[in-house]
Amino acid sequence: MQDAITAVINSSDVQGKYLDVAALEKLKAFFATGELRVRAANTIAANAASIVKEAVAKSLLYSDVTRPGGNMYTTRRYAACIRDLDYYLRYATYAMLAGDPSILDERVLNGLKETYNSLGVPIVSTIQAIQAMKEVTAALVGPEAGKEMGVYFDYICSGLS
Numbered sequence: 001m002q003d004a005i006t007a008v009i010n011s012s013d014v015q016g017k018y019l020d021v022a023a024l025e026k027l028k029a030f031f032a033t034g035e036l037r038v039r040a041a042n043t044i045a046a047n048a049a050s051i052v053k054e055a056v057a058k059s060l061l062y063s064d065v066t067r068p069g070g071n072m073y074t075t076r077r078y079a080a081c082i083r084d085l086d087y088y089l090r091y092a093t094y095a096m097l098a099g100d101p102s103i104l105d106e107r108v109l110n111g112l113k114e115t116y117n118s119l120g121v122p123i124v125s126t127i128q129a130i131q132a133m134k135e136v137t138a139a140l141v142g143p144e145a146g147k148e149m150g151v152y153f154d155y156i157c158s159g160l161s
């Protein structure tokens with residue numbers, strides 16, 4: 001796993017240089033938003049279950065996936081879907097705190113698309129649910145932190161598509 005600081009330092013290190021102005025600006029922006037990130041992570045943690053619930057209501061409930069024959073049909077599969085959304089929310093929050101998406105590649109996206117395809121989990125519906133989670137989260141944490149979280153929700157969606 002990487003974060004905004006190690007990413008900038010590693011890229012200077014491979015060039016054998018001190019941090020240049022652009023690298024320092026990146027760090028400055030990261031430090032300046034530190035408080036915002038921590039506050040957002042706190043709010044998300046305290047409301048995780050309701051974020052997932054509201055996102056499901058907005059995107060999946062009473063659609064084809066929840067009807068007999070749909071991939072969310074039966075409580076076991078419904079619960080697996082809710083659990084997956086909770087993973088996406090928690091890992092997007094980690095990535096937002098780190099200011100870097102590498103944790104998503106390593107712990108979430110690696111092999112995920114193949115797993116979903118082999119189980120018949122519909123990727124389009126999953127992306128709709130993640131986008132709904134992005135909206136619900138932004139409404140809760142405010143536009144600035146919401147935009148930052150949006151980067152990582154979108155990262156998961158593009159990793160799945």
Ligand SMILES: CCC1=C(C)/C(=C/C2=NC(=C\c3[nH]c(/C=C4\NC(=O)[C@H](C)[C@H]4CC)c(C)c3CCC(=O)O)/C(CCC(=O)O)=C2C)NC1=O
Nearest residue numbers: 065071072077080081084087107108119121122125126129
């Ligand atoms: C932390 C990283 C991590 C991720 C991301 C993860 C995902 C993940 N989701 C799975 C299943 C599943 N995922 C879903 C999800 C859905 N079905 C739908 O129709 C909806 C659109 C969608 C929810 C948004 C369902 C229904 C299953 C069970 C499929 C089955 O067993 O038939 C499985 C197969 C094994 C299992 O059932 O637990 C994995 C590995 N596991 C992990 O450890």
